[in-house]
Amino acid sequence: MSQLWDFAGGVHPAENKHQSTARPIRTAGIPDHLVLPLQQHIGEPAEAIVTAGDRVLKGQKIADVTNGMGVPVHAPTSGIIENITDLPVPHPSGMNDRCITLRPDGEDQWLPLNPVSDYRKLDRDEVLAIIRDSGLSGMGGAGFPTNIKLRPPRDRKVSTLILNGAECEPYITADDMTMREKAEEVVAGLKVMAWILRPERCVIAIEDNKPEAAEAMRVATEGTQIQLAIIPTKYPSGGEKQLIQILTGMEVPSGGIPADIGVMCQNIGTAVAVSQAVFEGKPLISRIVTVTGEAVREPGNFEVLIGTPIEYLLEKAGLQADKANRLVLGGPMMGYTLKTTAVPVIKTSNCLIAATASELPAPPPEQPCIRCGECAEVCPMELLPQQLFWHSKASEFEKAEHLNLFDCIECGACSYVCPSSIPLVQYYRYAKGEIQVQKAEQLKSDRARERFEARQARLEREQQEKEQRRKDRAKAAAEAQSKKKAEAEKAATEGDATDERASKAALVEQALARKKSKVDATKAETAEPVREKPDIETLEKQLQQAQSKLETMQGMLDDAKTQQADNVDKLERAVAKNHDRVKRAEDALTDARNQQANQTESQSTE
Amino acid sequence: MAFVQQSSPHAHNARPTSRVMLWVVIAALPGLLAQTLFFGWGNLINVVWCIAVALASEAAILGLRKKPVAFFLKDNTAAVTGLLLGLSLPQFAPLWVSAIAVISAIVVAKQLYGGLGSNPFNPAMVGYALVLISFPVAMTTNWAEPALLWKNAPGFGETLTTIASAKQTAVDAWTMATPLDEYKHKIARHTAEEVLRHPTFGNGIARGWEWVSAAFLAGGLLLLFLRIITWHIPAGFLAGLTIMSLAFGNNADQYAPVSLHLLAGGTMLGAFFIATDPVSAATSHQGKLIYGAGIGILIYLIRTWGNYPDAVAFSVLLMNFAVPFIDHYTPPRTYGHHKARRGITGRNQG
Numbered sequence: 001m002s003q004l005w006d007f008a009g010g011v012h013p014a015e016n017k018h019q020s021t022a023r024p025i026r027t028a029g030i031p032d033h034l035v036l037p038l039q040q041h042i043g044e045p046a047e048a049i050v051t052a053g054d055r056v057l058k059g060q061k062i063a064d065v066t067n068g069m070g071v072p073v074h075a076p077t078s079g080i081i082e083n084i085t086d087l088p089v090p091h092p093s094g095m096n097d098r099c100i101t102l103r104p105d106g107e108d109q110w111l112p113l114n115p116v117s118d119y120r121k122l123d124r125d126e127v128l129a130i131i132r133d134s135g136l137s138g139m140g141g142a143g144f145p146t147n148i149k150l151r152p153p154r155d156r157k158v159s160t161l162i163l164n165g166a167e168c169e170p171y172i173t174a175d176d177m178t179m180r181e182k183a184e185e186v187v188a189g190l191k192v193m194a195w196i197l198r199p200e201r202c203v204i205a206i207e208d209n210k211p212e213a214a215e216a217m218r219v220a221t222e223g224t225q226i227q228l229a230i231i232p233t234k235y236p237s238g239g240e241k242q243l244i245q246i247l248t249g250m251e252v253p254s255g256g257i258p259a260d261i262g263v264m265c266q267n268i269g270t271a272v273a274v275s276q277a278v279f280e281g282k283p284l285i286s287r288i289v290t291v292t293g294e295a296v297r298e299p300g301n302f303e304v305l306i307g308t309p310i311e312y313l314l315e316k317a318g319l320q321a322d323k324a325n326r327l328v329l330g331g332p333m334m335g336y337t338l339k340t341t342a343v344p345v346i347k348t349s350n351c352l353i354a355a356t357a358s359e360l361p362a363p364p365p366e367q368p369c370i371r372c373g374e375c376a377e378v379c380p381m382e383l384l385p386q387q388l389f390w391h392s393k394a395s396e397f398e399k400a401e402h403l404n405l406f407d408c409i410e411c412g413a414c415s416y417v418c419p420s421s422i423p424l425v426q427y428y429r430y431a432k433g434e435i436q437v438q439k440a441e442q443l444k445s446d447r448a449r450e451r452f453e454a455r456q457a458r459l460e461r462e463q464q465e466k467e468q469r470r471k472d473r474a475k476a477a478a479e480a481q482s483k484k485k486a487e488a489e490k491a492a493t494e495g496d497a498t499d500e501r502a503s504k505a506a507l508v509e510q511a512l513a514r515k516k517s518k519v520d521a522t523k524a525e526t527a528e529p530v531r532e533k534p535d536i537e538t539l540e541k542q543l544q545q546a547q548s549k550l551e552t553m554q555g556m557l558d559d560a561k562t563q564q565a566d567n568v569d570k571l572e573r574a575v576a577k578n579h580d581r582v583k584r585a586e587d588a589l590t591d592a593r594n595q596q597a598n599q600t601e602s603q604s605t606e
Numbered sequence: 607m608a609f610v611q612q613s614s615p616h617a618h619n620a621r622p623t624s625r626v627m628l629w630v631v632i633a634a635l636p637g638l639l640a641q642t643l644f645f646g647w648g649n650l651i652n653v654v655w656c657i658a659v660a661l662a663s664e665a666a667i668l669g670l671r672k673k674p675v676a677f678f679l680k681d682n683t684a685a686v687t688g689l690l691l692g693l694s695l696p697q698f699a700p701l702w703v704s705a706i707a708v709i710s711a712i713v714v715a716k717q718l719y720g721g722l723g724s725n726p727f728n729p730a731m732v733g734y735a736l737v738l739i740s741f742p743v744a745m746t747t748n749w750a751e752p753a754l755l756w757k758n759a760p761g762f763g764e765t766l767t768t769i770a771s772a773k774q775t776a777v778d779a780w781t782m783a784t785p786l787d788e789y790k791h792k793i794a795r796h797t798a799e800e801v802l803r804h805p806t807f808g809n810g811i812a813r814g815w816e817w818v819s820a821a822f823l824a825g826g827l828l829l830l831f832l833r834i835i836t837w838h839i840p841a842g843f844l845a846g847l848t849i850m851s852l853a854f855g856n857n858a859d860q861y862a863p864v865s866l867h868l869l870a871g872g873t874m875l876g877a878f879f880i881a882t883d884p885v886s887a888a889t890s891h892q893g894k895l896i897y898g899a900g901i902g903i904l905i906y907l908i909r910t911w912g913n914y915p916d917a918v919a920f921s922v923l924l925m926n927f928a929v930p931f932i933d934h935y936t937p938p939r940t941y942g943h944h945k946a947r948r949g950i951t952g953r954n955q956g
Contacts, residue, residue, distance in 0.1 A: 007941075008941070011619075013617050013619060014617070014619075092613075170617060241941060241942065245941075251941050251942045252941075252942050253942050253943075254940065254941075254942035254943050255942075256942070324609065325609070325610055326609055326610040326612065326616065327609045328616055330614075332614075332615060332616040332617040333614060333615040333616075333617060334614050334615070335614055335616065336613075336614060337609060337610065337611050337612050337613075337616075338609060339609065339611065353616075355616070357610075360616045360617065362610065362612070363612075363618055364622070365677070367622075367623055367681065367722070368721065368722045368723035368724070369723050370623060370683070370722060370723045370884055370885050371723065371884045371885050371887070371889060372623075372626065372884045373836070373884060373889055374620075376889065376890070376938075377833075377836070380941070381940055381941040381942075382938045382939065382940050382941050383938075383940055384889060384890060384937055384938065386889065387889065387933075387937075402947055403937060403947070404940040404943065404947065407940050407941065407942060407943075410614075412614050412615030413615075415614075415615050415618070416615050416617060416618055416619060416620070417619065417620055418618075418620055419620045419621055419622050419623045419625075419626055420622075420623055420723075421618065421620060421622070423613055425613065425614060425615065426613040429613075564944055564945070566943055566944045566945065568944070
């Protein structure tokens, strides 16, 4: 086995996993209605492409994202679209959001599927398109669109692909049971992702408290180059950053992504979904959810259609309503409580805990912090949780930011051990929220100021122009006056009688001429852009600018490297970006030159 | 159905403050036992009296501050302050002296600064320093002789009467200065060999004191084992003191030897029970090492060249002053960063 590293801090909460691993995965079945939120992942919400009353087939796309980052939503079974309206969705705030309600017709009729027999014959982009069109987003936590994650920045080569089967949160066994029962699919999905990314190393990481899953994966990976890493059980070893540290000894730079150090993590469930999307042509319409807690009679794992109301799922697991005190979506360390059972299962829902009052008791009242430092001892990010707490409580957000508040992963280890039972994570969330609000306001006020200044400048300019025009008019008038005077004098002296009619005719002619010239001018104006010549000079200037910027960035990077500053990675990224920019500018310039050459050629042939 | 709404984490496994404090009391018991065995009933009476005064004054001031009295009394922190004072005050310190020490510790040093968690200085040491400066005679002449030297050891009743009577003349036969003080004053005129011939020092390092120190060391190791304290402060503390006394005091005919520094005074009690008070100590590991080392160094300086014999209290208080400064410059390096963001907020950003 390859070398493992340890990460700082961590805790060992009671695992409570055996309750839900006693039975094999059960199918939850089709509820009488399905609620499909349009936003189930990070990024843009999808837009409905069906309307109420439409009949849809199982696997049919019912919402899609056309602009920006996102993935489509598919009908989990065949039926009639009932309505598209705001309904409660799974969210810590208990908010409502736009959802499509589907009334199943019970026929469960599939759309014709297009499985791919040999994905290796396809282009990588085609496979990525299949993954996107299947509606895949990360099934572990945040739910990042999988196709985008599988396409890291061009300047970042993924050398290590990690399949995260650590599942360190207590209670949750969805990944555990998936590995036990669908090991082949997990490996097949991993192989597809590895084919896309071409990493040097593929690792499946499993905590040592899941020997059955580890054995199943060992059998499934036999004869492949996929490594199996059995890591010590410690919360939060399944946190992406911690897992990367355990397996590679490297740290993801603050504010960066794992791809910055050549690593990528994918979830077990995501691998299964990739396998189903490619080999079976099936979109993501169901997932494995752990339903557990002392308030359900038959805890276990269910294969649940996305959109299944929690209510239905609890009923399937035998909820004892009188015992249920707290409903947690997710694990007991990072999950959030639900106000209502009307919310649906979405692509990121991995666990549902119906806990009794004695199982997850209310914390004792908050006491003053005595700076015991337990929180700092267990913090996996090596922060100073108590300092962050004071600064957050005192609204000293700058100081909290200075102590790297935004590096907090909200794992809850600090709150878990706090002898004064202070809800520390809650304070950090508050501080982060406040800082974001402040930043947004700062941005808004900056924009308002810019707008105001621009308006002031415009008004001033207009005033000046007006003044100028007035002056010009006055000048012209004075000239005309003097001319007239001179003519009158001339006429008077010469004694020629002026023909009134002739002069009038002349005036009319003048007016006509003016109008004509005006029309011509506008014609010329509109005609001009039709044949736009590539502006080589501007392009050259742009190229120069881009090159000089690249040089300064490179200089800054070298400085930063010699000083070992914190921002080396950021600068590296900036340099890479500027490389791209120079390249683009060069391309544009050569294009333009070619185009011009063609034009002159065509002109000469004419 | 109405469900409980709570923010994550939903699981907790904390050792509440009250239990932590209880463990501190338990860990101090071997030391108290050793004190009673070697120096008579004095410390035991002091401890009981100080805890009683501490709880009473804490309750009174919490009442005045309109805070929930029972809620805060139950955290056992006032009891620990009383305990620490009872352990460190001279065996025959009069009741009124210890009462003043405890009341100023609880009322002034702790509650007037905002109560538990808000005090910048170690309350017990504030109380100790206050009475040391205010009543130097009562504080320096009331140390008991080791039990072995007593011709007719005072019983419990006699000790109690002595402590309560507030008269000092009657007990001259049993009291003396501490070995460190003795050594410091005698070495000016004698050689080390001559000084150590004095019965106070016995055959070991300092009769009785070495056992008391060993008992506090054992209690301290228990706290370390229970992860109530980390090793950083005691290690820095003992290292600072040891290195100083090896560097400056290697000549036993001039200065007290290192063994006396470590085992003849309040060193072990200070290193494991007093300096480790989390409220007034530095927070990061590096900060704790610096903080502990600072105390150790200051103890050596004050013991060797200072006028007052009790260096631990002053050193701890002086380093309490430095804690905000230390904390500013010793945050740990956070995951994913090249180096720690040190110094005052707003600088070294990025």
